[in-house]
Amino acid sequence: MPGIQLGSRRARRDNEQRQRALEAELRRLGQHFRAGHNGEGEWQEPTFILQDIGPGELARLGRDFGQAAVLCGSGTRAALLWLDGGRAVQAERRWLVCLPPEPRAFK
Template sequence: MAGPARPDAARPDARLRAAFLASRYGTAAQPVTLGAERIPAFTPAWAASRWGVVTAWNPAGQAQGRAANRAAQARLRVAAARWPGHGGVNGDGDWQEPTLILTGISLRDVAALGGAFGQAAVLWGSGARAALVWLPASGVGGVRVERWWLRPAGKGAGAGTLAGPGDV
């Protein structure tokens, strides 16, 4: 039986959090960033209902080899096959990673998938409302949820100021 999770298990270090908040998410055709304020009438087509974004690349934000990342992503596709969805992309440049954008997935299920593949966080949302969900490093314990809005990438987007993330 595993011991209790560290109290800070789902709390990232400042650099990792900054990287996630500065990243792009979504599809190549409709990339988004996370922002503190809602953009009226903006919801990407891929986010029309409840959705989750997860990858198997670079677990815990640690670079892995291309072959290991591809093999892990293939296993993730198999594990996520019960949810409809399509491919997406996180990040830019050297940290650009393929993702799965899963439709109709619950917060619990996308967090479980991310945790099974060693991820530090996943995204989950409904429409343009998004949650950056930090996963416990040990796989034991609760998640930490930061609430954001999706914003079009490249149009004044950016993380902005967080107005009080909630812990659940």
């Protein structure tokens, strides 16, 4: 479940343009993806969740789109890969836990 998040406190318009460019590149590559978001409040921004992409290709996309890091995962494991020149230089590994959905209130 790799992901690319476009954003380090850039102007909203710049982020939106980069997001559209990344989406176009993912489509050109035939990459399957889903839209998502990362962060909360003023730091919340859109992201793409990719399937079947290795850490090397993910790092290349991160480099091409000016990212400091990309999130890469498999199963219940995830790693935040910090980038330098398009290659991962450090990984912060975590275990993922699925939470049950919150019950909906009936109307």
